[in-house]
Amino acid sequence: NVQMYSQSKACLDEWVTHYQSYSTYGQTANYIPALRTINSSHLGICIIVPDGTMIKSGDCEVSFTLQSISKVISFIAACLSRGIPYVLERVDVEPTGDAFNSIIRLEMHKPGKPFNPMINAGAITIASLLPGESSQNKLEFLDVFIEKMIGKRPTINEEVFRSEWQTAHRNRALAYYLKETGFLESEVEESLEVYLKLCSIEVNTEDIALIGLILAHDGYHPIRKEQVLPKNVAKLAKALMLTCGMYNASGKFAAFVGLPAKSGVSGGIMALVPPSVRKELPFQNGCGIGIYGPAIDEYGNSLTGVKLLKHIAQEWDLSIF
Numbered sequence: 270n271v272q273m274y275s276q277s278k279a280c281l282d283e284w285v286t287h288y289q290s291y292s293t294y295g296q297t298a299n300y301i302p303a304l305r306t307i308n309s310s311h312l313g314i315c316i317i318v319p320d321g322t323m324i325k326s327g328d329c330e331v332s333f334t335l336q337s338i339s340k341v342i343s344f345i346a347a348c349l350s351r352g353i354p355y356v357l358e359r360v361d362v363e364p365t366g367d368a369f370n371s372i373i374r375l376e377m378h379k380p381g382k383p384f385n386p387m388i389n390a391g392a393i394t395i396a397s398l399l400p401g402e403s404s405q406n407k408l409e410f411l412d413v414f415i416e417k418m419i420g421k422r423p424t425i426n427e428e429v430f431r432s433e434w435q436t437a438h439r440n441r442a443l444a445y446y447l448k449e450t451g452f453l454e455s456e457v458e459e460s461l462e463v464y465l466k467l468c469s470i471e472v473n474t475e476d477i478a479l480i481g482l483i484l485a486h487d488g489y490h491p492i493r494k495e496q497v498l499p500k501n502v503a504k505l506a507k508a509l510m511l512t513c514g515m516y517n518a519s520g521k522f523a524a525f526v527g528l529p530a531k532s533g534v535s536g537g538i539m540a541l542v543p544p545s546v547r548k549e550l551p552f553q554n555g556c557g558i559g560i561y562g563p564a565i566d567e568y569g570n571s572l573t574g575v576k577l578l579k580h581i582a583q584e585w586d587l588s589i590f
């Protein structure tokens with residue numbers, strides 16, 4: 270194994286350097302002022318296997334905000350506290366084929382139920398379902414759950430939060446519409462505060478790789494040896510990652526990468542490889558993958574990150590299909 274890991278590390282170093290050169294073809298998320306100015310040439314990756322071994326390469330220690338990757342976590346947390354049926358009455362599990370912040374289907378398909386929790390309309394609704402009487406309580410519930418997975422309390426990047434809060438016109442419009450149609454359970458401003466604070470949680474590639482690893486193992490934390498979320502919730506989250514996790518590029522991603530993954534506009538991608546029955550494969554016991562590459566493409570996915578993942582999945586034959 271040690272030899273396999275050092276070989277994998279050598280491959281990753283080469284591929285990361287190669288794909289980093291593509292970062293000029295993407296841009297940082299310029300609709301969020303605080304994200305406009307981050308270094309767009311970063312590219313880093315962390316892979317964690319069940320015994321806790323980490324294979325890291327590139328700018329893997331740079332911290333960044335979760336953005337839409339938080340949608341997987343808040344969905345899981347809502348299922349834990351409210352139960353799956355309650356949550357699915359308010360948010361569906363169908364891909365849209367539209368941009369992540371699209372508003373169009375809410376009115377087109379009465380009664381305006383959000384299509385899935387991986388787009389903004391769904392995630393704002395999910396934020397309103399979290400337990401607690403105030404935004405503070407709701408966030409606290411998430412913090413405790415995240416700590417169970419990554420072993421530390423998450424911190425919020427206040428600058429990114431403020432920047433989004435001041436410019437969240439479209440998210441506000443979505444929230445008001447959801448309030449009017451009755452899907453939002455809390456007040457508009459409270460739901461938005463929770464949603465945007467979750468988007469502003471600071472992580473690094475190691476943190477999201479670890480969450481990916483736990484999901485790869487159906488909610489079992491292989492390092493702490495503890496079931497941290499129920500198997501059925503983990504499976505549901507993975508199905509949503511596969512069908513909706515890369516926004517309106519999810520089909521292409523499933524076709525050419527073939528792994529459950531969730532992206533965020535800050536350039537993070539949380540991906541996972543489930544354990545395989547094919548013993549000859551590297552990473553046959555599954556792994557979590559965290560990537561950071563802030564140059565994003567027209568869908569809002571890390572341009573360099575997707576290219577790197579595609580290469581890795583093809584070279585190491587990791588597609589779940």
Ligand code: GLN
Pocket residue numbers: 335336337338369370389433440465468532533534535569
């Ligand atoms: N905070 C961002 C927004 O609401 C998250 C979007 C994303 O990562 N795609 O627009």
